[in-house]
Amino acid sequence: MKVSILPDPTAINDESQKSHLQSFAREIEGCFLSAADFENILNEATVHMGLPAASDLAIADLPKRFSDDVLKVxxxxxxxxxxxxxxxxxxxxxxxxxxxxxxxxIIRRLLESYVVDRRTIIL
Structure with missing residues (x-):
């Protein structure tokens, strides 16, 4: 399993942000990954993307709750x-x-980008 972050298209104008996001990479060998290990990887990626961690309780005061970046597993x-x-x-x-x-x-842009692809099946 490989986990990485794909910067959103606007990141091409910000090389430092693009490099920061692309620097996140996790690779797990073998066929077993515990739920706790997967949760830890997701939490690390979330923080790396500048999004609230699962433990953040004061979400009203956070500057960013959603992202155009893609977490790829x-x-x-x-x-x-x-x-x-x-x-x-x-x-x-x-x-x-x-x-x-x-x-x-942000959510509308994400949804529209997937809806227009003819190969997408929406559940």
Whole structure:
């Protein structure tokens, strides 16, 4: 399993941010990964992306809750099929102190980028 971060397209204008995001890489050999180990990797990646960690309780005061960056988790081997699964946040209608208009704009861009791809199956 390989875990990496793909910077969003706007990061091409910010080389230091792009390099920072691309510097995150985890590789796990073998066929077993505990839930706790996977949770730790996800938490590390979240913090690396500048998003709130699972332990952050004061989310109203955080500068960033969503990101256009992509956390990529790759499983490879002869027993795995070629398939991508993307989990995007659901849209909301009214901004609140926990979900801003900027958050909604990010979510809409993410959703639109996947909806226009003819090969995408939306569940």
């Amino acid at each position: 790759e499983l490879s081997g002869p027993e795995h099929h070629h398939l991508s699964v993307v989990d995007v946040p659901g849209p909301f209608h009214n901004p609140t102190k926990y979900r801003t208009q900027e958050d909604l704009d």
